[in-house]
Structure formats: structure tokens, C-alpha cells
Amino acid sequence: MPTNRPVRVRFAPSPTGELHVGNIRTALFDWAYARHTGGTFIFRIEDTDTERVTDEYIQKAIDTLKWLGMDWDEGPEVGGPNGPYLQSQRLDIYAEWAAKFLAQGDAYHCYCSAEELEAVREAQRKANVAPGYNGHCRSLTPEQVTGYVADGRKPVVRMRMPDGETIFTDLIRGEVKFDHNFVPDFVLVRADGSPLYTLAVAVDDVLMQVTHVLRGEDLLSSTPRQIRVYQAMGVKDDEYPLFAHLPFVMGQDNAKLSKRNGETSISWYREAGYLPEAICNYLALLGWSPGEDRENVTMKELAELFTVERVHSSPARFDMKKLEAINGDKIRALTPEEFFTWSLPFLVNGGVHSGGEGDVALTKAALPIIQERITKLSEIPALLNFLFVKDFAVEAESLAKISDDDSKKILGLAHDRLADLGEWSHAKIEEVLRAALIEELGLKPRIAFGAVRIAVTGSHISPPLFESMELLGKEKSLERIASVR
RNA sequence: GGCCCCGUCGUCUAGCGGCCUAGGACUCUGGCUUCUCAAGCCAGCUACGAGGGUUCGAAUCCCUUCGGGGCUACCA
Structure with a gap:
């Protein structure tokens, strides 16, 4: 190891x-x-x-x-020193090793056709035995080979799996054992000369001196094949990479x-x-x-x-x-600055604003009041749109909620008191509105502020009302209230 | 079918023989707070797949069984 x-x-x-x-x-x-x-x-x-x-x-x-x-x-x-790192650019390396395996007798040419292999598998399924290559081409005579070549058959390169078993220690699963009776001879190189995963991974992991292979569990059963290639490459067993199947x-x-x-x-x-x-x-x-x-x-x-x-x-x-x-x-x-950086593209791509100087300033001022109320950045445009929208309109569903006489009364009073307000800060806005709507009219806050919220933001869900109004500005806030009072 | 892997709340997990009447997080339910929505805080629901062993003692070790998944290609 x-x-x-x-x-x-x-x-x-x-x-x-x-x-x-x-x-x-x-x-x-x-x-x-x-x-x-x-x-x-x-x-x-x-x-x-x-x-x-x-x-x-x-x-x-x-x-x-x-x-x-x-x-x-x-x-x-x-x-890096072990490149290239695209296997498609390493084809000659795989070809070399495949040739070596062939020369060493670790691998052999297999002339079986897809149909023949399928027939074998079918028979194995029927006979209820382990499916896999039957070793048909393992030891072909020169005459047989000549015959196949004359037939125009193109061979694949197949790895010889010796009898025995492969045992390795998976870092996550412990000792795993595969009997070679269930690991059939496998193809290394396609008939067209291109390498298969089984060849390429093993060769590359060795050449790139990989020490730890952390990969998906789906590859667990292909590990004996990979180890077989290491052996053919002459890697000592204490130098195999360690496996961990996730x-x-x-x-x-x-x-x-x-x-x-x-x-x-x-x-x-x-x-x-x-x-x-x-x-x-x-x-x-x-x-x-x-x-x-x-x-x-x-x-x-x-x-x-x-x-x-x-x-x-x-x-x-x-x-x-x-x-x-x-x-x-x-x-x-996120820090305010980070939050702004992440948010801006969503605002611009969402068509809320174009990212101009004024837009950026208002955005930076507004972001703090929504940072803790979202779970995804994509929620930002809908939450802040009311600050930037050119032709403001209250959404139909919400409009219905403030069309009654009581609401008109609330909005009318709110408008008048706010119009007299000098310092347009959220604290002052709240003070004035509470005095007028809660104390004077004796309303419940959720009713009173709900109406104002719809008038100003266009929706019954919005960032905190008073902060929103401060950001929107006195002129626009009053304008919006006036238009529905 | 064969081979291999896996099995704690609905979900992600802590746990590696006694600290477990099984802890945390997400979800869900109820409540508090509250200008909406969130956030925050409190409370609640719900789990060791089953059956056998081993042991003074098992979620933890062993066996069986059931269930889930992967592989079984000239895919990776």
C-alpha cells in the first residue's frame, strides 16, 4: 500500500x-x-x-x-507533469500498453462477433450460470486466426483473467473479495482500436501515480479488472492505489x-x-x-x-x-458586500434594473432588509422590484383587499399624516403611522399596516414596511398611496 | 438468475459493548415574538428492518432472514 x-x-x-x-x-x-x-x-x-x-x-x-x-x-x-489529462489525447499510450499485454500473453485477440457473444450470454442466462465471456478465443490456433482474418473479422483485445480471486481492502467497506469465476475476461481495446475505460483508468492511475481512488460505488465491481491491469503493467501489489468506494x-x-x-x-x-x-x-x-x-x-x-x-x-x-x-x-x-455581489446578477438578469449607479446605491441600501428573509438568491427580484419598477401597479389579488371603505379610510389618513412628515426615516414613518392608525383609529397593526403595505409595495408580502417606504422615498410612497386611497 | 454492496426518526446523521428511557439537523405540528414574509426562541411527533445467538449487559459482535441498491457491454 x-x-x-x-x-x-x-x-x-x-x-x-x-x-x-x-x-x-x-x-x-x-x-x-x-x-x-x-x-x-x-x-x-x-x-x-x-x-x-x-x-x-x-x-x-x-x-x-x-x-x-x-x-x-x-x-x-x-x-502538469503527467499530462495530457484528456484521455482522448493519450490514445498512443493505451495502444502501447495493450500491445505489451498482448506480447506478454496477458491479453489476447478475440474475434467473436457481437451476435456470437450475445448468443453465449443468452445460453448462460437460460442455463442459470454466471454470465460472461466463455473464453472462446483464449487459445486460437494460427489457422483459426487466419480464417477469422480472411472472413474480415476485426478483433478486440481481451484481458485474460487467471483463475483465483482478487482481494482488496476498500477504505470504506473493508475487505472485498471477488472470485474470478465471476470476473470474465474483459475487453481492453475495441475492434476499431480505441481503448475502453477499464484499460484507460488503470493505465492512467498508474502513470499519474495516483495513490487513492475515491469514486462511486458503481465502480466497485470493476475493481478486480483494474487490479488485473496493474498486474499486467508490472506494478507491485504494495503499490496499487488504495480504493474507497463512495x-x-x-x-x-x-x-x-x-x-x-x-x-x-x-x-x-x-x-x-x-x-x-x-x-x-x-x-x-x-x-x-x-x-x-x-x-x-x-x-x-x-x-x-x-x-x-x-x-x-x-x-x-x-x-x-x-x-x-x-x-x-x-x-x-454573507457580508453585505458579498451579498451584494451575489445579488446583482439576479437583479440585472431578472430585469429589475440595469445596474446603473443609482440602481446599485439603492440596491445596497435595500439588501440588508431582505438578507435574512430569503433562502435562494432567485427570490430577490420579486422582493425588491417595487423599489425600481417604472409603471407601478398593485397586483389584482391584493388590490381587492384594499378596495373597501375601511381601507380607503386608512390610506387616506396615512397619506395626509405622512405628507406632513418632515424627516423621512423609517423610525419617523412608523411613529406617525402608529399614532394615526393604531392609536387614533384603534386598528390592529396587521390590518392597518397591511393596507399601507399593499398600496406601497403592491403585494401583501414585502420586506419590512417602514424601511421599504424610507427606501422608496416620500414622493413615490405618497404617490402610490394616493393612487389607491 | 449470479456476484457484490448496503440497512438508526419521513430525510441527512451521532453512536464504534455499559454515558442510549438513542443525541443533533432538516421537514412537519403547536406556541412565543411580530407591520406581512422570514429570522429567532420554546415545545411536540417519529427510528436502531425482523428473528436467533454471544455477553452480567448490544443500535453497537456473530448467524439467518427480509428489504433496498449496484454490476453482470466492443458504457463509465
């Missing part, structure tokens, strides 16, 4: 779509472990499946990691999280106004916990606290409600 080597961890997604929540959780643990140990974090793109991986998704994966605050030491954009992130319906059972793409969360630190904090809690009833951690703290020993072996359900709660906590913890 490479315990005395400096830690090198890699996150190696196959961008066949946008990185989803599960991928991100894996990346986060990889990153946190590398940072915790002072090791190296490698970002590698596994794009051997050219049918499904696209440049667009690769770029998105890069952007996503950056946005979330996970920096890498080797990989796309930053390079539990799944599940959707509401108990199946692996996917588009069908929840929002999985990070861009969705980004647009909805989730903070990267909230996403990472929440995801860190899925399958890991710092203990001692601790839940709130920053990225920095995560790096300090994260250990593989505290990672769970059981899968976790994704819960949007909890994410929202954490997001709200993180938003409240």
Missing part, C-alpha cells in the same frame, strides 16, 4: 452529460481528501467513449468545478439520482440562486459527517476535517429542503 508516498487523488468524470449532483459529491470528496492531506488533486477527463462525450460537456465540467471552488493541481487548463446519492424514489427523480444539473442550482458553498456543504453531509453534531462547514473547514474514515458505506437520499435551509444559512452569513 502506497501509504508513504505523497497523496495523489484524482477526479475523473466521463462527461457524457452535465456533471450531476452525484459526480459533484465525488469530486468534492476527492478534492477535500487531497487538500486535507496536503496532497495533489488531479482532474482528468475520461473521454474514451467518443460516442457520448462532447467538448461542450467537458468545458461545462471544468466550469462547474471552478464555480464550486474546487481547484485542481494537475489537469485541464493548468497542465456511497450513492439517491433521488426521492430510492434510485440513483437522475433527471427523472430530481434536479441534478449544477447549472439549475446556480440559476436558482444556490451558493456554491451551500451546495458543497450540503453535499459533504451526504455520506459524511464531521461528528460532534457539526453541520455547518466552509470549504476550508471541510478540507481540514475531511477523512475517509468518516465516510459512510450506505447511500444517502438527496433532500432539497435541507439544501435550501443550508443555503439560507449561508446567505445570512
Whole structure:
């Protein structure tokens, strides 16, 4: 076990779509472990499946990691001594190793067609035996090979799985054992010469001197194959990387999280106004916990606290409600300046204002009164729109609530008293309104202020009324009250 | 079907043989506070899948069983 080597961890997604929540959780643990140990974090793109991986998704994966605050030491954009970090640019390396395996007799050419293999599997299913390659081409005679070649068959390269078993210690699950009777000979290179995941991961992990493989649980059963490649490469067994198979992130319906059972793409969360630190904090809690009833951690703290020993072996359900709660906590913890920086794009993109000097000043003044009332940044436009809107109008539903005579009376009095007010501050506004509506008219605050709130903000839900009126200004406030009195 | 992994409140988890009549967080319910909405505070609901062992003593160890999931590709 490479315990005395400096830690090198890699996150190696196959961008066949946008990185989803599960991928991100894996990346986060990889990153946190590398940072915790002072090791190296490698970002590698596994794009051997050219049918499904696209440049667009690769770029998105890069952007996503950056946005979330996970920096890498080797990989796309930053390079490194073990590059290239796109498997599609390492094809010659895989070809070399495949040739070596062939020469050593660890691997062999297999001429079986897809149909033939399917027929074998079908028969195995019927006979109720373990499915897998039957070893048909393991020891072909030169004549047989000539025959296949003459038929125009193109061979794949298949790894020979010797009898016996593979035992390894998973850092999370303990000792795991696979009998080779259930690990059939597997394909390393397609008939067209392109490498398969099984070849590429193993070769790259060895060449990039990866010491710890933290990856999804779905890859657990492919580990014996990976170890087989190490052996063929001549890696000593005490130099294999250590494996840690992370539990799944599940959707509401108990199946692996996917588009069908929840929002999985990070861009969705980004647009909805989730903070990267909230996403990472929440995801860190899925399958890991710092203990001692601790839940709130920053990225920095995560790096300090994260250990593989505290990672769970059981899968976790994704819960949007909890994410929202954490997001709200993180938003409240923002400094005014940070909160402004995060908010501005939502205001501008939401069409509330264009980000001009005056808009910015008013925004900065208004943000403090809403910071503790939101759980997502996307809620900001609706809350502050009344301050900026050009052609103000009370929403129909709310308008009905202030169309009765009692409301007219409230608004009329409020308008008159406010018109006489000299110092337009929220404290003074409240003082005047309380004197007039609560004491003089004897109304309940929620009734009296409710009417004014609708008149001024256009909605029965708004930031605190008096602060809102101060921000809106005397002229506009009176104008709005007058228009519905 | 076969192989492998997993199993504490609705959810995320603490727990690693006695501190557990099982703790925290989110959700939900009720209350307080209150100009709406939040925030904050208080209270409540609800869990060791089941059955056997081992032990003075088990959520913690062992076995069985049931349940969930993954893999079983010239996907990763």
C-alpha cells in the first residue's frame, strides 16, 4: 500500500452529460481528501467513449468545478507533469500498453462477433450460470486466426483473467473479495482500436501515480479488472492505489439520482440562486459527517476535517429542503458586500434594473432588509422590484383587499399624516403611522399596516414596511398611496 | 438468475459493548415574538428492518432472514 508516498487523488468524470449532483459529491470528496492531506488533486477527463462525450460537456465540467471552488493541481487548463489529462489525447499510450499485454500473453485477440457473444450470454442466462465471456478465443490456433482474418473479422483485445480471486481492502467497506469465476475476461481495446475505460483508468492511475481512488460505488465491481491491469503493467501489489468506494446519492424514489427523480444539473442550482458553498456543504453531509453534531462547514473547514474514515458505506437520499435551509444559512452569513455581489446578477438578469449607479446605491441600501428573509438568491427580484419598477401597479389579488371603505379610510389618513412628515426615516414613518392608525383609529397593526403595505409595495408580502417606504422615498410612497386611497 | 454492496426518526446523521428511557439537523405540528414574509426562541411527533445467538449487559459482535441498491457491454 502506497501509504508513504505523497497523496495523489484524482477526479475523473466521463462527461457524457452535465456533471450531476452525484459526480459533484465525488469530486468534492476527492478534492477535500487531497487538500486535507496536503496532497495533489488531479482532474482528468475520461473521454474514451467518443460516442457520448462532447467538448461542450467537458468545458461545462471544468466550469462547474471552478464555480464550486474546487481547484485542481494537475489537469485541464493548468497542465502538469503527467499530462495530457484528456484521455482522448493519450490514445498512443493505451495502444502501447495493450500491445505489451498482448506480447506478454496477458491479453489476447478475440474475434467473436457481437451476435456470437450475445448468443453465449443468452445460453448462460437460460442455463442459470454466471454470465460472461466463455473464453472462446483464449487459445486460437494460427489457422483459426487466419480464417477469422480472411472472413474480415476485426478483433478486440481481451484481458485474460487467471483463475483465483482478487482481494482488496476498500477504505470504506473493508475487505472485498471477488472470485474470478465471476470476473470474465474483459475487453481492453475495441475492434476499431480505441481503448475502453477499464484499460484507460488503470493505465492512467498508474502513470499519474495516483495513490487513492475515491469514486462511486458503481465502480466497485470493476475493481478486480483494474487490479488485473496493474498486474499486467508490472506494478507491485504494495503499490496499487488504495480504493474507497463512495456511497450513492439517491433521488426521492430510492434510485440513483437522475433527471427523472430530481434536479441534478449544477447549472439549475446556480440559476436558482444556490451558493456554491451551500451546495458543497450540503453535499459533504451526504455520506459524511464531521461528528460532534457539526453541520455547518466552509470549504476550508471541510478540507481540514475531511477523512475517509468518516465516510459512510450506505447511500444517502438527496433532500432539497435541507439544501435550501443550508443555503439560507449561508446567505445570512454573507457580508453585505458579498451579498451584494451575489445579488446583482439576479437583479440585472431578472430585469429589475440595469445596474446603473443609482440602481446599485439603492440596491445596497435595500439588501440588508431582505438578507435574512430569503433562502435562494432567485427570490430577490420579486422582493425588491417595487423599489425600481417604472409603471407601478398593485397586483389584482391584493388590490381587492384594499378596495373597501375601511381601507380607503386608512390610506387616506396615512397619506395626509405622512405628507406632513418632515424627516423621512423609517423610525419617523412608523411613529406617525402608529399614532394615526393604531392609536387614533384603534386598528390592529396587521390590518392597518397591511393596507399601507399593499398600496406601497403592491403585494401583501414585502420586506419590512417602514424601511421599504424610507427606501422608496416620500414622493413615490405618497404617490402610490394616493393612487389607491 | 449470479456476484457484490448496503440497512438508526419521513430525510441527512451521532453512536464504534455499559454515558442510549438513542443525541443533533432538516421537514412537519403547536406556541412565543411580530407591520406581512422570514429570522429567532420554546415545545411536540417519529427510528436502531425482523428473528436467533454471544455477553452480567448490544443500535453497537456473530448467524439467518427480509428489504433496498449496484454490476453482470466492443458504457463509465
